[in-house]
Amino acid sequence: MTARQMPATSAMAARFDHVRRRTLDLCVGLSAEDLQLQSMPDASPGKWHLAHTTWFFEQFVLGRDPAYRPRDATWSRLFNSYYESVGPRHARPQRGLLSRPSLDDVRGYRHAIDDAVRDLLSRDSDPELATLVSLGLQHEQQHQELLLTDIKHALWCNPLQPAYRAPMPPTATATVPLRFIDGHDGIVEIGHRGDGFAFDNETPRHRTLLHPHALANRLVTNAEYLAFVREGGYREPGLWLSDGWATVQRESWQHPLYWRDDLASEFTLAGVRALDPHEPVCHLSYYEAEAFARWAGARLPTEAEWETAAQRVPVEGNLQDEQRFQPRAAHGDADLLQIYGDVWEWTASPYIGYPRFRPLPGSLGEYNGKFMCGQWVLRGGSCVTPRDHLRATYRNFFPPHARWQFAGLRLGQDR
Missing domain, CATH: 1.20.120 (Four Helix Bundle (Hemerythrin (Met), subunit A))
Known part of the structure; x- marks a missing residue:
C-alpha cells in the first residue's frame, strides 16, 4: 500500500x-x-x-x-x-x-x-x-x-573533535574477497508492490529492461579506496566528471570527508580512531564514488539493478538498531553482503519520477516530487538508518557534491 x-x-x-x-x-x-x-x-x-x-x-x-x-x-x-x-x-x-x-x-x-x-x-x-x-x-x-x-x-x-558515544571494537581482521555476482537481465519489475508503507516516489511499480550485468558481492573498503588516493586519484582529471573535477579543485578534496591527512585515521561518532582497512569507505560524494568506479575499471550500479538484486535479500545488517553508528566490515559467505546498512550506496541513476508517477495530493506533494532535478539516487540505508524504515524499493536522494551523509559504493560491471 x-x-x-x-x-x-x-x-x-x-x-x-x-x-x-x-x-x-x-x-x-x-x-x-x-x-x-x-x-x-x-x-x-x-x-x-x-x-x-x-x-x-x-x-x-x-x-x-x-x-x-x-x-x-x-x-x-x-x-x-x-x-x-x-x-x-x-x-x-x-x-x-x-x-x-x-x-x-x-x-x-x-x-x-x-x-x-x-x-x-x-x-x-x-x-x-x-x-x-x-x-x-x-x-x-x-x-x-x-x-x-x-x-x-x-x-x-570542533578542534577538540569530541566523541558522541563510546567506541565499539573492530569486527574483522580480514577482508572478504571481492567477486562479482551476475544479476538478472531482461524485463524486470521494480517499485512498490502495494504491501505496507511506501513513499510516493517509490511508486508505481513498473517494468524496466536490464542488460547483462554483475554486482560486487560487498561494498568497497577503506583499503581499496586508499589505493585510489595514493595512486593519485584526486590529481587525475581524466577520472572525474567535469563538475566533479571542478568541485575537487574548488574544495581542495584529497580524500574522503573525515579522513585525516595522514591517511591513517578518521573522525567517527566515537571520536578519532585508526582507519580500519576492512570497513566500507564512507562519506563519499557521488563524484568520488563515480571516479573510483571508473579507476577500478567498473561502474556504479543502476538503481534498477540494485533493487532487483535486493528484492531477494532480507532487510538485515548493520543499521541504527545495532547502535554501532559506524560501518562494519563485511562478513559471511552469502552472494550479496551489506545490501542493507553500513553505508548508503550511490547509484548511476538520476533521481526522477517513475513512469506514471503522481505525487501525494495537496501540500504533502512537496515532500518528494519537487526535488526530482539535479539529485542522484542512493539505496540500501546506512549504519544510522532504522531497520523498520527500509525496504528494497526505498529511494534516497542527494545532490552529487554531498558527502556528509554515510554514503559509499558497491561496484557494478557490464557482462
Whole structure:
C-alpha cells in the first residue's frame, strides 16, 4: 500500500511512542549547546530536528481539524522546512541562529503535541489519520538519521573533535574477497508492490529492461579506496566528471570527508580512531564514488539493478538498531553482503519520477516530487538508518557534491 492507503492499526499509538522516544534517546548525552549547532548550510541543529518533526504532526495530523489552533502560530515559520504551500519559512542556512525558543521550550512542545496526537489516535479510527501518522513517523526516522549525520559534522568541526558515544571494537581482521555476482537481465519489475508503507516516489511499480550485468558481492573498503588516493586519484582529471573535477579543485578534496591527512585515521561518532582497512569507505560524494568506479575499471550500479538484486535479500545488517553508528566490515559467505546498512550506496541513476508517477495530493506533494532535478539516487540505508524504515524499493536522494551523509559504493560491471 502507498502512503495514501495505509489502514489504521491497533499498534499505531505504540509505534508513535516508540519512534518519538527513539529520537529523544539519540539526544542523550548531547548538551543544549550541542543541539544548537549548525555547522554548514546543508545541516540543521539537533534542536531544529526535534521541533520540525513535531511541527509536521501538528501541521498535517492535528491540523486536519479546522477547529485546531496551533500551540504557537509563530513557530510554524521557524520549523517549516520547505513546504511553500503551507506558508513562509525561516531560511535554512540560518536555523542555527534560532536560540529562541529554548531547548526546554522545544521539549515542552514535543510533549504537548505527542499528548494531542495520542488523544486523537485513541478516539479516531479514520484510515486517513493512520496514513498521515505513519507518514509522519517515517519522516521522523529520516530526521533521526539526519540528526546523527549533522551532529557528526558539527563535532568534527570542533578542534577538540569530541566523541558522541563510546567506541565499539573492530569486527574483522580480514577482508572478504571481492567477486562479482551476475544479476538478472531482461524485463524486470521494480517499485512498490502495494504491501505496507511506501513513499510516493517509490511508486508505481513498473517494468524496466536490464542488460547483462554483475554486482560486487560487498561494498568497497577503506583499503581499496586508499589505493585510489595514493595512486593519485584526486590529481587525475581524466577520472572525474567535469563538475566533479571542478568541485575537487574548488574544495581542495584529497580524500574522503573525515579522513585525516595522514591517511591513517578518521573522525567517527566515537571520536578519532585508526582507519580500519576492512570497513566500507564512507562519506563519499557521488563524484568520488563515480571516479573510483571508473579507476577500478567498473561502474556504479543502476538503481534498477540494485533493487532487483535486493528484492531477494532480507532487510538485515548493520543499521541504527545495532547502535554501532559506524560501518562494519563485511562478513559471511552469502552472494550479496551489506545490501542493507553500513553505508548508503550511490547509484548511476538520476533521481526522477517513475513512469506514471503522481505525487501525494495537496501540500504533502512537496515532500518528494519537487526535488526530482539535479539529485542522484542512493539505496540500501546506512549504519544510522532504522531497520523498520527500509525496504528494497526505498529511494534516497542527494545532490552529487554531498558527502556528509554515510554514503559509499558497491561496484557494478557490464557482462
